[in-house]
């Protein structure tokens with residue numbers, strides 16, 4: 001996976017330096033993990049995954065590294081009203097489906113047609129719209145297996 005590291009490291013280095021930050025091995029380890037996962041991890045989950053590769057790294061360093069990546073546009077932070085924050089290394093347009101039971105977040109590729117956004121914009125009055133975020137909420141297949149289509153029902 002050396003080639004993978006090289007290309008993600010050079011992307012990271014360029015973005016960090018453009019924003020006045022230094023390239024560090026800790027930031028690189030956090031970015032490598034985030035760029036290759038689709039679980040939208042919390043800072044704790046990132047910490048658990050990178051600490052075996054980066055001895056001595058702390059949760060505080062992981063948290064600061066994640067926020068640095070967000071500041072450089074290499075990641076986004078998904079904040080929820082319960083105070084939980086998850087991080088997403090995928091920055092191309094996509095939406096999210098969040099499970100109300102376990103909190104897992106999965107990706108839905110693509111984006112809404114422009115006319116939907118224009119329609120919302122037209123109804124937003126004097127609010128100046130610069131973007132939008134769409135999140136579907138419900139239950140993942142692990143939390144609501146009985147809702148899966150086609151599950152045979154047996155009568156007792």
Ligand SMILES: [Zn+2]
Nearest residue numbers: 099102140143
């Ligand atoms: Zn779930």
Ligand SMILES: [Zn+2]
Nearest residue numbers: 088090094107
């Ligand atoms: Zn995502």
